[in-house]
Amino acid sequence: MFSFPKLGIKRDVLNFFLVGVGGQGTILASNVLAELGLKLGYDVKKAEIHGMSQRGGSVISHVRWGEQVFSPIIAKGEADFLIAFEKLEGLRFLDQIRPDGVFLVNDYQIVPVTVSSGNAIYPSDQDIRESTHEITSNNYWVDCRSIAEELGNVKVANVVLLGALCGLMEAELETWFPIIASKVPQKSVEINRLAFQRGVDAI
Amino acid sequence: MRRLLSGNEAVARGAWEAGCSVASGYPGTPSTEIMETFALYPNVYAEWAPNEKVGLDAAIGAAYAGKRSLCTMKHVGLNVAADAFFYVAMTGIEAGLVIVSADDPSMHSSQNEQDNRQFAKFARIPCLDPADSQEARDFTIAAYDLSEQFDTPVLLRMTTRVCHTSTAVEVFEQQATVPDQKKYPRNPLKYVMIPANARRRHPVIEARIADISEFAETFIHNRVEYRGKDLGIITGGVAYQYAREVFPDASILKLGMVYPLPKKMITEFAKNVKNLIVLEELDPFIEDQVRAMGVKLYQPAGKAEQSYPLTKSIFPIFGELNPAIVRQFANEAGLYAAEIDFETAPISLELPARPPSLCPGCPHRSSFYVLSKLKIPVNGDIGCYTLGVAPPLSAIDTCGCMGASIGVAHGAAIAGDPERHVAVVGDSTFFHSGIPALINVAYNQSNVITIIMDNRVTGMTGHQENPGTGKTLQNEATISLDIEQLVKACGIEKVLTVEAFEVDLIEKTLRTWMKEEGPAVMITREPCALLPEQRKRYIPLEVTDQCNGCTVCFRIGCPAISKSEILDPKYNRPLAIINASLCTGCEICAQVCPRDAILFKSQVLAKSN
Ligand SMILES: Cc1ncc(C[n+]2csc(CCOP(=O)(O)OP(=O)(O)O)c2C)c(N)n1
Numbered sequence: 001m002f003s004f005p006k007l008g009i010k011r012d013v014l015n016f017f018l019v020g021v022g023g024q025g026t027i028l029a030s031n032v033l034a035e036l037g038l039k040l041g042y043d044v045k046k047a048e049i050h051g052m053s054q055r056g057g058s059v060i061s062h063v064r065w066g067e068q069v070f071s072p073i074i075a076k077g078e079a080d081f082l083i084a085f086e087k088l089e090g091l092r093f094l095d096q097i098r099p100d101g102v103f104l105v106n107d108y109q110i111v112p113v114t115v116s117s118g119n120a121i122y123p124s125d126q127d128i129r130e131s132t133h134e135i136t137s138n139n140y141w142v143d144c145r146s147i148a149e150e151l152g153n154v155k156v157a158n159v160v161l162l163g164a165l166c167g168l169m170e171a172e173l174e175t176w177f178p179i180i181a182s183k184v185p186q187k188s189v190e191i192n193r194l195a196f197q198r199g200v201d202a203i
Numbered sequence: 204m205r206r207l208l209s210g211n212e213a214v215a216r217g218a219w220e221a222g223c224s225v226a227s228g229y230p231g232t233p234s235t236e237i238m239e240t241f242a243l244y245p246n247v248y249a250e251w252a253p254n255e256k257v258g259l260d261a262a263i264g265a266a267y268a269g270k271r272s273l274c275t276m277k278h279v280g281l282n283v284a285a286d287a288f289f290y291v292a293m294t295g296i297e298a299g300l301v302i303v304s305a306d307d308p309s310m311h312s313s314q315n316e317q318d319n320r321q322f323a324k325f326a327r328i329p330c331l332d333p334a335d336s337q338e339a340r341d342f343t344i345a346a347y348d349l350s351e352q353f354d355t356p357v358l359l360r361m362t363t364r365v366c367h368t369s370t371a372v373e374v375f376e377q378q379a380t381v382p383d384q385k386k387y388p389r390n391p392l393k394y395v396m397i398p399a400n401a402r403r404r405h406p407v408i409e410a411r412i413a414d415i416s417e418f419a420e421t422f423i424h425n426r427v428e429y430r431g432k433d434l435g436i437i438t439g440g441v442a443y444q445y446a447r448e449v450f451p452d453a454s455i456l457k458l459g460m461v462y463p464l465p466k467k468m469i470t471e472f473a474k475n476v477k478n479l480i481v482l483e484e485l486d487p488f489i490e491d492q493v494r495a496m497g498v499k500l501y502q503p504a505g506k507a508e509q510s511y512p513l514t515k516s517i518f519p520i521f522g523e524l525n526p527a528i529v530r531q532f533a534n535e536a537g538l539y540a541a542e543i544d545f546e547t548a549p550i551s552l553e554l555p556a557r558p559p560s561l562c563p564g565c566p567h568r569s570s571f572y573v574l575s576k577l578k579i580p581v582n583g584d585i586g587c588y589t590l591g592v593a594p595p596l597s598a599i600d601t602c603g604c605m606g607a608s609i610g611v612a613h614g615a616a617i618a619g620d621p622e623r624h625v626a627v628v629g630d631s632t633f634f635h636s637g638i639p640a641l642i643n644v645a646y647n648q649s650n651v652i653t654i655i656m657d658n659r660v661t662g663m664t665g666h667q668e669n670p671g672t673g674k675t676l677q678n679e680a681t682i683s684l685d686i687e688q689l690v691k692a693c694g695i696e697k698v699l700t701v702e703a704f705e706v707d708l709i710e711k712t713l714r715t716w717m718k719e720e721g722p723a724v725m726i727t728r729e730p731c732a733l734l735p736e737q738r739k740r741y742i743p744l745e746v747t748d749q750c751n752g753c754t755v756c757f758r759i760g761c762p763a764i765s766k767s768e769i770l771d772p773k774y775n776r777p778l779a780i781i782n783a784s785l786c787t788g789c790e791i792c793a794q795v796c797p798r799d800a801i802l803f804k805s806q807v808l809a810k811s812n
Contacts, residue, residue, distance in 0.1 A: 021557065034369055038207055045335075046207070047368040049311050056762055057559040070447040072335075072368040075527040092554050112557040116765030117595065117757060118777070120555035127552055 002065070002080075004169060007102055007138060013066035015074040017096045020059050020085030021110045025158030028183060029083070030061035032162060035179050037065035047072035056113070058089050083165060085144075085158060086110050091128050094135055102138040102168060106161050108145040140164065142202045148195060153188070156195035163199020173200060208372045210365040213336035214303060215240035216372070217343030218273045222379035223301070224248060225265035227258040229635065230664040231277030232312040233366035234305035238275050239667075242676050246378065251667055251676045254605075254635040255280035259287040259302065266291075266300035266356075267394065269385035271347055278306040278319045279604060283636070285322070288356075292326035293404045294394050295354035297385060299347035305361040308484045309523035314585065314604060316521060318485035323358045323462045327412045330358040330462040331424070332440040336370040338424070342459060345424060353415055355408075360461070362484065364441045364523065416463035424459025427472055434538065435476025437469065437489060442482045445529045449539065464492050473498045480517060480538065484524050487515035503536040561590045563763040564732030564741070564787030566703035567656050570627065572759045572791065573710045574598040579717070580615065580622050584608035584637070586629035587662040587731075596760045599627070606636025609644060609653055616649035623717050626653045630686065631661035631669045638693065644722045645694030652716055653724045656703070657686055658731040666734065690724045697721065703729035706794045732787050742788035742804045744781055749800035752776030756792040756801065764792055 002014045016033055020026035027048060034046035048061040062074045074096060082097045084090025084105040097103060114120040123131075132139050144160035159180060166176050177196055181189045208216060214237045218226070226249040228238045242249035252258030255276040262274035274284075281288060281304045291300065304322065307313040323330030331346055333339040339361065346357040392400050419425055431452040438446045439458035446455055456472045458464065473479050478501040481490040491514055494500065500516065502508060509516040517536045518524065533539035561568050571591035574581050575598040583589055583599035584607060592599040601611055612626035628637045633655050644651045661667040668674040673683035690698050697716070701708050709727065716723045730737050743763075752771040756764050756779050767780035781792075781801070793801040802810065 031369075034207055038205070038371060043371065044207065045368055045370050047364060049363070049367065056557070056562065058557050070444040071526045072364050072370075072441070072444060073525045075525055075530075077527075088554065088557070091552070092557075111765065112555055113560050113760070113762050114555045114558065116762065117760075118766050120553075122555060123552055131552060 008100055009080050011080060013064055013069055015079045016063040016081045016083060017074050017079035018061040018083045019089040019093050021089060022056055022059055024085040026059045026061060026085050029158050029162050030063050032179050033063045036176060042066060043069045045069045045072045085161060087128055091123060091131060094131060097135055100136045100138060103132050103136055104140045104165060106144040106157060107141045147198045151191055151194055153191055156192055159192050159195040160199040163196035164202050167200040167203030205371045205373055207369045208336045209367060209369045210336050210339040210361055211236040212240045213339035213372050214343050216374055217340035219244040219378055220375050221271060221344045221347040222381045223271040223273050224381055225270045226273040227252045227261040228275035229255045229258050229280055230661055230667045231280050232664055233307060233363040234275050234277045234303060235664050237303060249676055253670055255284040256287055259284040262300060263287060263291045266296040266298050268387055269297045271299040273301050275303040278304050278317055281319055281322055289326050290396055291356050292328045293396055293401060293408060296356060297388055299350035300356040301343060301346045301359050302356055303359045303361060305366050307363050311363055318488060320360055320461050320488045327408045328355050328358055329415050329460055330360050331459055332360045332461045333365055334441050334443040336372045339365060340372050342424060353411055355411060362441055412463050419460050419463060419465035420467050422460055425465055425468060426457050428455045430454050432475060433477050435472055435479045436482050437493060438482040439489060442484050442524055445524050445526055446482050448526045449529045461489060466496050469493060469496060470498060482518060490515060558593060559590060560593055560762055562732055563761055563785045564789040566658050566729035568759055569703055569706045569791050570654055570709055570727055571596040571598040573713060574625060577713060580624050582608045582612040582624055582626045584628040584632050586632050588627055588629055588656050595758050605632050606640060609637055609640035612651045613644050613649045616651050624651055626651055628655055630657040630671050634670050642693045648721060650720060651722055655686060655726045657726050657728045660731050660734060662731050686726050695722050695724050697723040700726040700728055703727040704789055704791060706791060742807055743783035743786035744788055744793055745802045745807055746779050746781055747800050747802060749798045750778045752778045755795055755797055759791050759795060761792060
């Protein structure tokens with residue numbers, strides 16, 4: 001049984017739904033979560049759709065932890081955590097979240113071609129906030145990109161967001177971080193540690 | 204040891220553990236990583252073949268030569284390989300042969316949604332359908348044993364969800380001992396399929412499938428899980444997971460082998476449960492067979508019985524299943540009573556789509572820009588360049604399957620279509636199945652202009668090597684096929700290789716060729732912008748104050764250029780802006796800009812110095 005009293009979560013199976021845009025490190029983050037689940041002794045499933053992601057499309061990954069996990073896919077309305085590496089993608093998949101599930105979003109926008117070509121409008125922060133509030137009051141916005149820029153490498157923004165998730169779950173940095181460290185180049189372990197810590201602190 | 208493996212990695216692992224030592228295949232989502240992973244194991248030979256048919260012949264040849272072998276492809280690849288698939292079903296093999304077909308329900312990255320379990324039935328060979336990575340590994344190993352026990356190739360049918368889901372797998376750290384080299388068979392009665400021999404083989408394979416059906420009764424990967432007796436579910440593949448998720452109390456007959464079926468096991472199960480349903484993705488493949496056994500399936504009260512030709516009951520015949528869909532359709536059939544809230548709160552905002560598009564710096568863009576200007580019919584093919592269909596380029600009129608472009612353009616020409624047709628095809632696709640079609644154009648002298656977009660790699664599926672790249676799958680140096688020479692050898696006299704970013708030259712050449720009779724081929728050559736070597740060369744371009752918002756550069760459809768918030772004072776139009784974190788410096792925009800308002804790389808560098 002997973003229990004996060006502060007977040008109002010009590011479940012047999014914990015569902016993480018990750019979304020982002022190709023190139024943001026969404027897949028790396030979901031690999032970390034999946035391995036973490038295994039390390040913590042759970043049955044784990046991680047499902048993702050490759051394909052068009054490199055060409056600017058959305059990237060989706062489902063990660064589930066539990067004593068026994070069957071479906072690889074999280075049904076609509078059943079994600080405990082919606083972890084969005086980009087705001088519009090977070091908004092697009094809001095219906096994945098349970099009522100009062102956790103919406104954790106990187107406060108960052110990547111403008112799709114439909115918007116840059118002037119054929120559509122990127123939703124305003126206010127619109128996004130209003131939409132998310134209709135579904136959940138557990139909203140967490142972290143400016144991962146700026147934190148990563150401050151640290152000197154925009155690529156670690158995904159690790160900042162993972163740090164924020166670790167903070168939300170009140171988990172041990174020392175359990176999480178070695179898995180991240182094993183997945184990044186040796187020379188960038190330190191900056192990733194800083195990024196992760198900044199994420200934890202942002203909550 | 205327990206490891207997290209994707210279904211694809213698990214198949215590769217299982218093949219290696221089973222002592223498979225030869226593998227050939229062609230990339231295709233969602234199958235590609237099987238071969239990429241297998242190639243890294245010790246003591247194995249693995250290759251990319253130019254197409255699936257060639258790959259399957261190679262794997263068959265290795266299995267005839269006494270080596271356990273593997274052939275991998277996506278579902279549509281099996282259409283290409285079907286000829287080989289059918290003869291090897293007839294001849295059987297000397298050592299185990301496993302053919303992997305990765306199906307793509309919901310068409311996440313495919314042109315159709317065919318259910319390749321049908322191929323096993325069609326050719327009379329067994330089909331295994333794993334539900335997770337552990338099974339993907341275990342079934343692969345079982346498939347080799349089955350293959351040798353019954354002298355048959357085995358179809359391992361995967362689906363996107365199983366291929367690309369990672370689950371924990373118990374693996375063995377050792378490869379099974381590989382059998383000793385056997386003398387190559389001299390057995391024409393079995394291996395030379397002249398009509399006289401083939402006629403003798405046909406009854407053999409019909410008897411074989413009956414024997415395997417008998418074997419299926421005790422096959423360890425077919426199992427019954429009795430729980431409550433009110434509802435019994437026959438299922439296989441990933442649908443098993445949804446059955447367990449949605450109906451925790453139901454009894455389940457889990458079929459690891461979905462063809463041929465164990466008749467006694469099924470009839471016995473049917474007797475022991477009150478309501479019996481089949482839960483499977485795509486075709487009513489198990490369902491039709493179960494009905495053919497005379498077994499009665501649950502009939503929802505007040506609903507007309509499913510009837511020919513639409514025999515699938517309860518669950519949808521298209522698209523991937525998921526727990527929500529299973530609940531919804533079970534509910535409509537009176538099988539799922541719990542309250543479900545189908546109204547997931549709709550988002551009231553209209554959200555901008557994020558369609559995939561040609562990347563910034565993509566060498567395919569220039570040709571499509573020219574083609575969209577020329578407004579001539581373009582017969583497309585399958586690869587990254589299919590994205591030339593997207594606005595604003597909107598430059599592709601047809602696209603069916605790999606290799607179709609040249610043939611379909613030829614068809615228009617021989618039908619006397621008054622417009623000049625252009626076929627566009629990528630390098631890997633040209634090698635795959637474009638060559639015979641181009642020979643047809645040359646042989647029958649049709650007015651087709653073909654553009655071979657040579658980005659020096661198999662791009663769409665994630666940068667695989669191919670006969671043009673000079674490297675093999677296992678990273679050995681090899682020949683790099685000269686496309687221009689090859690095109691000439693096909694009988695095409697008018698051939699020109701251009702650098703893909705030379706917009707004017709491409710336009711001038713096409714305009715000239717359109718006025719002339721006869722076949723012509725243009726090869727646009729430039730490595731994919733995402734290749735590591737190319738990434739090092741990115742130099743973002745800049746827009747100068749000469750821009751007056753004329754919009755020409757927006758017509759190339761580059762994600763790196765967009766309308767800024769600044770308006771031109773005279774025309775009140777938004778000025779162009781280049782996103783430096785996306786721009787590679789391909790200079791297509793700089794070339795098309797009528798006011799020279801975008802700096803070329805050399806100008807950017809000169810300015811910063
Ligand atoms: C019969 C078949 N096999 C494999 C695929 C998967 N597939 C789609 S595009 C493609 C390769 C495209 O490479 P290329 O022609 O070089 O074009 P690029 O993507 O590099 O532009 C492959 C293998 C398919 N759609 N059909």
